[in-house]
Amino acid sequence: MELHQKAILVGVNLNGQKDFEYSMEELANLTEACEVEVVGTITQNLHRVTSSHFIGTGKIEEVKALVEYKEANVVIFNDQLSPSQLRNLERDMDCKVIDRSILILDIFAQRAKTKEAQLQVEVAKLQYMLPRLIGLRESLGRQSGGVGTNKGAGEKQLELDRRRIEENISVLNKELEELVAHRQTQRKQRKKNAIPVVSLVGYTNAGKSSIMNALMEMFQPTSEKQVLEKDMLFATLETSVRNIPLPDNKEFLLTDTVGFVSKLPHHLVKAFRSTLEEVVEADLLIHVVDYSNPNYEQQIEITEKTLQDIGIKEIPTIFAYNKADLTDMDIPKVNRDSVYMAAREKVGLKELIDQIRSHVFMDYIHCEMLIPYDQGKLVSYFNDNGHITETEYEENGTKLKLECKKTDYEKYHNYVIGKS
Numbered sequence: 001m002e003l004h005q006k007a008i009l010v011g012v013n014l015n016g017q018k019d020f021e022y023s024m025e026e027l028a029n030l031t032e033a034c035e036v037e038v039v040g041t042i043t044q045n046l047h048r049v050t051s052s053h054f055i056g057t058g059k060i061e062e063v064k065a066l067v068e069y070k071e072a073n074v075v076i077f078n079d080q081l082s083p084s085q086l087r088n089l090e091r092d093m094d095c096k097v098i099d100r101s102i103l104i105l106d107i108f109a110q111r112a113k114t115k116e117a118q119l120q121v122e123v124a125k126l127q128y129m130l131p132r133l134i135g136l137r138e139s140l141g142r143q144s145g146g147v148g149t150n151k152g153a154g155e156k157q158l159e160l161d162r163r164r165i166e167e168n169i170s171v172l173n174k175e176l177e178e179l180v181a182h183r184q185t186q187r188k189q190r191k192k193n194a195i196p197v198v199s200l201v202g203y204t205n206a207g208k209s210s211i212m213n214a215l216m217e218m219f220q221p222t223s224e225k226q227v228l229e230k231d232m233l234f235a236t237l238e239t240s241v242r243n244i245p246l247p248d249n250k251e252f253l254l255t256d257t258v259g260f261v262s263k264l265p266h267h268l269v270k271a272f273r274s275t276l277e278e279v280v281e282a283d284l285l286i287h288v289v290d291y292s293n294p295n296y297e298q299q300i301e302i303t304e305k306t307l308q309d310i311g312i313k314e315i316p317t318i319f320a321y322n323k324a325d326l327t328d329m330d331i332p333k334v335n336r337d338s339v340y341m342a343a344r345e346k347v348g349l350k351e352l353i354d355q356i357r358s359h360v361f362m363d364y365i366h367c368e369m370l371i372p373y374d375q376g377k378l379v380s381y382f383n384d385n386g387h388i389t390e391t392e393y394e395e396n397g398t399k400l401k402l403e404c405k406k407t408d409y410e411k412y413h414n415y416v417i418g419k420s
Contacts, residue, residue, distance in 0.1 A: 034103060051085075052085065067093065108124070119179070122172055197281060203289070212240065220245065240255065241255045371398045
């Protein structure tokens with residue numbers, strides 16, 4: 001049976017960081033997401049970290065005393081530790097020590113369901129472990145199982161030498177490349193079909209999956225393709241793609257990707273790049289914000305920084321301020337490219353769709369066409385691919401008042417008799 005885990009959290013506030021308190025709160029949430037109990041927190045203000053132990057010698061004694069007093073069995077640092085810091089801290093505290101990165105990697109490992117997500121997490125874990133083999137080996141000797149020990153398969157991997165781990169990374173990367181190639185083929189097909197792609201992005205637990213499910217319910221009520229919705233960090237890691245058909249024969253693809261969090265490990269961002277590339281290809285981003293969270297502005301900044309890190313700079317963006325029903329604001333409310341809404345309560349969805357329409361269907365043209373009777377197939381085509389508002393049968397053919405794509409307008413320009 002696995003030992004119940006109790007953690008002491010340690011944070012260093014370097015030169016008075018403005019988001020330090022929030023970052024520590026988030027570390028506690030991440031720890032709880034790993035089913036580890038937080039029994040104490042120690043912080044230190046520093047101008048620069050100590051190269052050997054990250055924190056000062058006095059603080060080490062303080063942490064050690066708190067570990068004993070609270071009967072804790074793991075110390076979790078809010079920053080990434082170097083291999084030597086990890087070794088020194090474990091030796092001097094005589095306790096298992098992990099950092100924020102391995103904690104997030106553990107959560108991702110627990111949540112990964114698809115083959116691609118599992119491979120991505122495994123690669124990130126191995127790359128993280130490679131320079132830390134000695135420290136992690138010592139840590140495993142202290143306590144088997146639990147957070148930061150890559151349960152089961154992870155323990156075996158630590159017994160491998162460096163070369164075997166590098167070979168393992170290479171094999172996993174090859175498998176990943178095949179899955180990425182398949183995803184790219186799917187993306188090319190979508191581009192060929194000229195269906196606009198709208199991507200939900202945002203901080204973890206902001207409500208991206210709730211918005212996707214609410215829109216699916218609204219436009220595809222018979223579909224069973226709901227995505228997991230849960231009030232927890234990183235509930236979904238997989239990229240979901242859903243088709244949203246609108247009543248006037250327009251449609252767009254809605255994609256939902258992994259949520260962001262501050263100090264997301266570099267290896268993880270790199271490993272999930274192929275998943276996040278869904279966002280790079282988008283025609284429009286919906287930045288979902290938990291408006292009820294007092295730290296929502298910081299979460300916006302972190303999301304925007306992560307998007308920049310993966311090379312996303314100039315994609316038009318709508319802000320969906322979700323969970324606004326938990327504030328004192330009257331909703332729905334629209335302010336330029338922002339919609340204040342509540343996805344779970346189905347409030348503000350129409351306004352969000354109107355915003356999406358105004359961005360991704362700009363190349364539609366209102367016109368009149370006269371289609372000769374021997375071109376009846378064309379009338380059927382516009383019934384399926386345009387939005388016909390009026391039909392009249394005249395001597396020379398069928399007269400249509402319609403809205404159609406610019407490409408169709410140009411292709412069938414010969415039949416156009418008026419434009420509005």
